[in-house]
Amino acid sequence: MSIKANYHTHTPRCKHASGAEREYCDKAIENGFSILGFTDHCAWPYEDGFVSTYHMELSDLPGYVEAVNAVRRDYAGRLEIHLGWECEHYPAYMSWLKETKQRCGFEYLILGNHFDTTDNGGMYFGRCTTPEHLRRYVHMSVSGLETGLFRCFAHPDLFLRSYVGFDRHCRAASLELCRAAKALNIPVEYNLLGLINCAGMPEGMLRYPCRQFWEVAAEVGVDCVIGVDAHSPDRLDERAEWDEAAAFLDSLGLNRLERLEL
Numbered sequence: 001m002s003i004k005a006n007y008h009t010h011t012p013r014c015k016h017a018s019g020a021e022r023e024y025c026d027k028a029i030e031n032g033f034s035i036l037g038f039t040d041h042c043a044w045p046y047e048d049g050f051v052s053t054y055h056m057e058l059s060d061l062p063g064y065v066e067a068v069n070a071v072r073r074d075y076a077g078r079l080e081i082h083l084g085w086e087c088e089h090y091p092a093y094m095s096w097l098k099e100t101k102q103r104c105g106f107e108y109l110i111l112g113n114h115f116d117t118t119d120n121g122g123m124y125f126g127r128c129t130t131p132e133h134l135r136r137y138v139h140m141s142v143s144g145l146e147t148g149l150f151r152c153f154a155h156p157d158l159f160l161r162s163y164v165g166f167d168r169h170c171r172a173a174s175l176e177l178c179r180a181a182k183a184l185n186i187p188v189e190y191n192l193l194g195l196i197n198c199a200g201m202p203e204g205m206l207r208y209p210c211r212q213f214w215e216v217a218a219e220v221g222v223d224c225v226i227g228v229d230a231h232s233p234d235r236l237d238e239r240a241e242w243d244e245a246a247a248f249l250d251s252l253g254l255n256r257l258e259r260l261e262l
Contacts, residue, residue, distance in 0.1 A: 003258040005035035008227035013056035014041040017231035021071045027236040029079055038068045039084040039110050050120040065104050086112040089144025107262045108151040113141045126161040131169040138173045142180045153181050155191035157213040160206040174213045178220040187257055188222055192241050193229035218252035225257050
């Protein structure tokens with residue numbers, strides 16, 4: 001039987017998810033997953049004392065590590081569990097992130113580049129509407145991939161969410177992102193949460209996952225994975241969405257990885 005792995009799972013510590021670690025694990029087993037990776041939104045040591053509504057607090061970090069390691073022990077033999085973190089590329093904190101990854105024993109980090117430089121006033125990349133916004137997303141994302149800290153590029157097409165029409169600027173941005181990921185051997189993630197997050201958006205906006213982006217990804221030949229981006233355990237129930245995503249990526253001829261090398 002094919003391995004079914006989700007390397008993108010959250011916990012309530014990020015302030016916008018729900019469900020205990022055990023609930024996610026039980027749902028994963030119920031729905032035929034062999035691998036579950038926890039990647040809650042990372043804590044940042046904001047120098048100005050900013051309190052994010054989007055990331056866990058630094059004080060929650062020890063409890064997060066302990067909780068994931070606990071279910072890893074308890075579910076041994078039933079579910080392969082990994083400890084990860086989803087992080088932006090915030091240049092001021094990359095050295096801190098590298099040290100924290102080693103100190104806490106994170107097995108992997110995924111790049112989820114939501115904000116430009118910081119979420120304390122930085123632009124949300126899901127609201128890109130101009131070519132300059134696209135260029136900024138590409139610059140910050142490629143620079144993040146080049147740090148060598150990240151094992152996967154989560155929702156790489158987030159920048160197309162609010163953009164109207166897949167124009168030459170969108171294609172150029174998609175090409176640069178995919179070429180960088182391929183050169184660095186970093187798979188890109190087809191993100192199932194986008195299907196929900198973009199429902200009801202105004203007509204004409206590209207949304208994500210964006211078909212044209214994935215056609216470019218196939219053209220470049222970058223590796224890919226499917227990510228549930230689960231913010232509640234019941235998201236792991238969405239078997240039909242997973243199967244449709246797998247069929248779509250396979251139809252494009254993309255190399256879809258069942259397992260990440262951590």
